[in-house]
Amino acid sequence: MLFTQSKPIEEILEAIDKEKNIFLLACNGCAESCETGGEKGLSAMKENLEKAGKKITGTCLVDFLCNKMLVTMRLSREMDKIQSADSIVVLTCGIGVQAVSTVVHKVVHPADNTVSLGGLQGLWPSDERCQACGDCALDYTGGICPVTACAKSLLNGPCGGAKEGKCEVDPEKDCGWQLIYERLKKIGRLEIFKKIHKPRDHSKMLPSEQLRKTSFYDIES
Numbered sequence: 001m002l003f004t005q006s007k008p009i010e011e012i013l014e015a016i017d018k019e020k021n022i023f024l025l026a027c028n029g030c031a032e033s034c035e036t037g038g039e040k041g042l043s044a045m046k047e048n049l050e051k052a053g054k055k056i057t058g059t060c061l062v063d064f065l066c067n068k069m070l071v072t073m074r075l076s077r078e079m080d081k082i083q084s085a086d087s088i089v090v091l092t093c094g095i096g097v098q099a100v101s102t103v104v105h106k107v108v109h110p111a112d113n114t115v116s117l118g119g120l121q122g123l124w125p126s127d128e129r130c131q132a133c134g135d136c137a138l139d140y141t142g143g144i145c146p147v148t149a150c151a152k153s154l155l156n157g158p159c160g161g162a163k164e165g166k167c168e169v170d171p172e173k174d175c176g177w178q179l180i181y182e183r184l185k186k187i188g189r190l191e192i193f194k195k196i197h198k199p200r201d202h203s204k205m206l207p208s209e210q211l212r213k214t215s216f217y218d219i220e221s
Helices: 009-015 038-051 068-083 094-103 176-186 190-194 215-220
Strands: 003-006 021-027 055-062 087-091 107-110 112-115
Touching: 021 038, 021 068, 038 055, 038 087, 055 068, 068 094, 087 094, 094 107, 176 190
Parallel strands: 021 055, 021 087, 087 107
Antiparallel strands: 003 112
16 A cells, blocks of 8 residues: 555645635545545545635545546546536545546646655556655646656756657656646646746655554554
8 A cells, every 4th residue: 555644734725725616536545544535534625625715616535546447437427526626636645646637637736645664565557656755746747746757856847868758868768847748738737837846855755753653654564
């Protein structure tokens, strides 16, 4: 499983500051076990956002948001509510956020951070990858992770070595930041491309002392 922790509500409200209508989506798999998703997490997020003056166009609970086929089938019933929303707030791991961003052409905001437990956490037969950096910023990159999609894990745009949309390090691989640019253009959010990100705090990738005392750490490590 992938272990997640809830982002501070202040961080989420800052990310959706200019957006009024929100669709809520939660994972009923790993995130439910971590109490950062599931029905409980979905209800709490709905209450918090409504208190902040946001209109919730709809909510949806999916067993495993990392499964794009399952996401596609489940969200097909909710498309009217999704289309009427300015963005989607998703309570899931980094893989789930990327999967939803691939399926739905909307701005997708992560409500959780994926945290490393120091060992093998899960396998999935798809292109999405999550390095459990502990500080998910997928809403600023169109749902494509710069840490894993870019060979150099750059946070503020491509290096100078990409050529014809291909990576300098691996010419067989698409440039991650080219993909990010194309995704942001597709959803009409190229202005996000100008945002400057602070250097990564790599300490967030390490299990905290508090987490190391839980059963999650004992089971997964």
